[in-house]
Amino acid sequence: MTRPNEVEARAEALVSRMTLPEKAAQMMQVPYSTVTREEALAWARLGAGSFLHVLGDDARELQAAALSTRLSIPLLFGIDAIHGHGLNENATIFPSQLAAACSFDRALVQAMGRATAREVATDGLHWTFSPVLCLGRDTRWGRIDETFGEDPYLAGEMGAAVIRGYQGDSLGADDSILACAKHYIGYGEAVGARDACDTEMTYRKLREVFLPPFEKAVRAGCATAMTAYGSIDSTPFTACEKVLRGILKEELGFDGILVTDWDNVQALVTRQFAAANIGEASRMAAEAGNDMVMTSLGFYEAAIALVEKGLLDERVIDDAVRRILRIKLRMGLFEKPEKKGVPGCFACEEHLSICEALARESVVLLKNNGALPLNDIKSVAVIGPNADDIRAQYGDWTYFSHPLPDPAREPKRPYATVLEGVRELADESGMRVSYAHGCGILDGSEAELEEAVLAAQNCDAVVLVLGDTLDQHGEGKDRADLALSSAQLTLFRRLRALKKPLAVVLVASKPLCAAEVAQGADALLCAFNGGMFGGRAVAEAVFGRLNPSGKLPISFPRHSGQLPVYYNYLPGWHGGKYMDLPETPLFAFGEGLSYTRYEYSNLTFDTKTFLAAVDVKNAGGMDGTETVQVYFRDLVSSILTPVKQLIAFERVFLKAGDTKRVAFSLCKDDFSLVTPDERRVTEPGDFVLMVGASSKDEDLLNVTFTL
Ligand code: GLC
Numbered sequence: 001m002t003r004p005n006e007v008e009a010r011a012e013a014l015v016s017r018m019t020l021p022e023k024a025a026q027m028m029q030v031p032y033s034t035v036t037r038e039e040a041l042a043w044a045r046l047g048a049g050s051f052l053h054v055l056g057d058d059a060r061e062l063q064a065a066a067l068s069t070r071l072s073i074p075l076l077f078g079i080d081a082i083h084g085h086g087l088n089e090n091a092t093i094f095p096s097q098l099a100a101a102c103s104f105d106r107a108l109v110q111a112m113g114r115a116t117a118r119e120v121a122t123d124g125l126h127w128t129f130s131p132v133l134c135l136g137r138d139t140r141w142g143r144i145d146e147t148f149g150e151d152p153y154l155a156g157e158m159g160a161a162v163i164r165g166y167q168g169d170s171l172g173a174d175d176s177i178l179a180c181a182k183h184y185i186g187y188g189e190a191v192g193a194r195d196a197c198d199t200e201m202t203y204r205k206l207r208e209v210f211l212p213p214f215e216k217a218v219r220a221g222c223a224t225a226m227t228a229y230g231s232i233d234s235t236p237f238t239a240c241e242k243v244l245r246g247i248l249k250e251e252l253g254f255d256g257i258l259v260t261d262w263d264n265v266q267a268l269v270t271r272q273f274a275a276a277n278i279g280e281a282s283r284m285a286a287e288a289g290n291d292m293v294m295t296s297l298g299f300y301e302a303a304i305a306l307v308e309k310g311l312l313d314e315r316v317i318d319d320a321v322r323r324i325l326r327i328k329l330r331m332g333l334f335e336k337p338e339k340k341g342v343p344g345c346f347a348c349e350e351h352l353s354i355c356e357a358l359a360r361e362s363v364v365l366l367k368n369n370g371a372l373p374l375n376d377i378k379s380v381a382v383i384g385p386n387a388d389d390i391r392a393q394y395g396d397w398t399y400f401s402h403p404l405p406d407p408a409r410e411p412k413r414p415y416a417t418v419l420e421g422v423r424e425l426a427d428e429s430g431m432r433v434s435y436a437h438g439c440g441i442l443d444g445s446e447a448e449l450e451e452a453v454l455a456a457q458n459c460d461a462v463v464l465v466l467g468d469t470l471d472q473h474g475e476g477k478d479r480a481d482l483a484l485s486s487a488q489l490t491l492f493r494r495l496r497a498l499k500k501p502l503a504v505v506l507v508a509s510k511p512l513c514a515a516e517v518a519q520g521a522d523a524l525l526c527a528f529n530g531g532m533f534g535g536r537a538v539a540e541a542v543f544g545r546l547n548p549s550g551k552l553p554i555s556f557p558r559h560s561g562q563l564p565v566y567y568n569y570l571p572g573w574h575g576g577k578y579m580d581l582p583e584t585p586l587f588a589f590g591e592g593l594s595y596t597r598y599e600y601s602n603l604t605f606d607t608k609t610f611l612a613a614v615d616v617k618n619a620g621g622m623d624g625t626e627t628v629q630v631y632f633r634d635l636v637s638s639i640l641t642p643v644k645q646l647i648a649f650e651r652v653f654l655k656a657g658d659t660k661r662v663a664f665s666l667c668k669d670d671f672s673l674v675t676p677d678e679r680r681v682t683e684p685g686d687f688v689l690m691v692g693a694s695s696k697d698e699d700l701l702n703v704t705f706t707l
Pocket residue numbers: 052080129182261262475
């Protein structure tokens with residue numbers, strides 16, 4: 001492991017020895033999936049800095065070619081390990097970020113990062129393009145599953161935790177990999193949730209809403225970041241010096257590698273029409289502060305020509321290359337170009353148990369009229385398009401979907417769908433289990449429908465698993481309408497008409513518009529893409545082996561026309577609701593029920609010490625874990641501020657009958673806003689602190705105070 005001041009000296013010495021072509025090549029990140037093997041080797045021999053989406057022996061061959069060059073600068077290999085090292089079928093496939101965020105469990109999310117790092121490093125790779133720190137505020141966006149939900153505080157806490165997991169105590173460790181804070185910034189805020197479109201964002205809003213998770217990532221020492229597609233008020237992020245060099249590098253002090261997203265530089269020409277040619281685009285991207293260029297291979301020759309013609313200051317190139325070399329030196333790559341990882345750790349017991357624990361904490365109970373947990377029944381019908389579909393359960397960024405979609409790919413064990421989870425538990429209790437597909441996600445047949453109704457008629461209770469599929473989400477797959485298909489609704493109505501206990505489970509990538517199902521079901525569980533054991537966790541919840549503790553990291557809209565519908569909205573709506581919709585979301589941020597009951601009392605807040613405390617009692621008959629949430633509102637502010645904002649949370653385990661006093665150490669900055677001239681300040685005046693089980697007013701105790 002190279003010491004900091006030695007790193008600077010070695011990086012400087014190397015930059016001064018490099019030719020301009022070698023420096024330009026070092027800024028290139030080459031996509032192995034779209035070039036031939038010969039082209040890839042040629043890039044490695046030219047001195048490329050990095051490749052993405054290359055595994056195993058192919059990577060070793062490229063590294064050997066790079067090390068045979070004049071300066072033997074080792075390659076960095078990057079990959080999308082978004083919820084586990086999912087592009088490798090032998091890896092542990094964890095719950096998606098959105099599912100993991102339902103746990104509100106910093107330690108377990110960090111453990112997911114640690115396990116993922118071990119598996120990525122064991123593949124000889126150095127870098128994951130994760131975490132996504134975008135906020136999921138308009139669920140029509142195709143990539144909601146990759147976010148930690150709608151809230152800046154939660155996304156920042158989860159992001160910092162998984163970065164600590166990925167990077168461990170030292171980048172030079174055999175099982176540590178580089179994390180990547182992405183997509184910088186505000187990518188999910190595109191108008192109409194249209195992927196990569198303009199955000200119409202102001203710098204004030206950027207700093208108040210979207211920057212906090214990246215600030216936490218930089219404070220956590222995140223080694224890389226990725227420039228988002230899209231634009232801020234019509235300036236492409238790729239070409240925005242204020243956002244990249246100004247705010248991220250100079251203000252936040254980010255000293256790692258800023259890599260563009262896929263083909264961002266070329267996109268300035270071909271998608272955003274903000275540059276006439278690759279030469280202009282390359283100059284804009286380099287001067288704005290991008291250090292590495294993903295897949296826009298024309299940048300290489302363009303950058304050399306620009307410097308030679310005096311159109312681009314070579315010091316801009318030098319700064320980018322210095323940052324790349326600094327990370328490679330801090331990783332110890334010059335001494336050990338290939339990560340060793342932990343041989344044999346793929347899907348090992350330790351990793352699988354972390355995966356299972358996170359799946360259990362990701363299950364959210366949204367409704368229960370007493371039908372759950374299912375006990376004293378002799379038979380259960382498990383029905384629905386996502387009851388036994390591991391692809392739907394995994395969601396995006398696994399070997400089914402990347403680097404290229406492969407519907408024929410055979411799933412690799414171990415995993416458990418909902419049906420398989422129910423069957424495992426039923427075997428223990430002798431319960432009879434019937435299964436029927438019932439319909440597809442988008443369409444169905446009379447025969448399948450009747451078969452499902454018959455199966456349900458012959459059972460004591462029904463578990464109906466609905467949701468979405470891989471075809472309906474992911475990059476470039478935004479939806480205008482989040483309603484369940486008529487096939488799914490017809491199946492629900494027919495089963496509801498049987499008047500048997502009916503528990504509906506949504507196995508989906510994001511909140512769907514399921515108001516009729518929420519209204520009619522006896523119980524409703526939300527299981528965002530739960531990974532290998534998501535199905536078993538649902539089954540354990542249905543039969544009461546697990547007391548659900550998940551809380552929603554994102555609001556459920558009643559109707560697509562209600563979007564965006566996040567909890568931390570600004571006041572001022574005349575009428576406060578649409579004429580044809582209630583003003584509240586179907587389910588609120590922070591909401592999640594339990595089989596037991598928690599009671600909150602005795603909230604105190606000391607404005608001298610900024611210490612808040614509240615008593616939480618488990619007043620029911622079952623042990624459980626509650627996530628206590630702390631919100632605030634600035635009652636009068638010089639600009640509009642949200643009706644409430646999350647500023648702290650803690651998971652608390654409570655045995656039945658127990659009471660614990662939960663304390664939160666806050667600070668004055670927690671109550672701040674960003675002024676129109678972009679300063680973060682805490683204004684004097686009256687505030688209210690709210691503590692409780694969700695963001696819903698009826699779930700919160702509050703205390704007013706003055707600063
Ligand atoms: C994609 C995604 C980004 C990913 C990158 C490499 O287009 O936007 O999240 O890391 O390309 O696969």
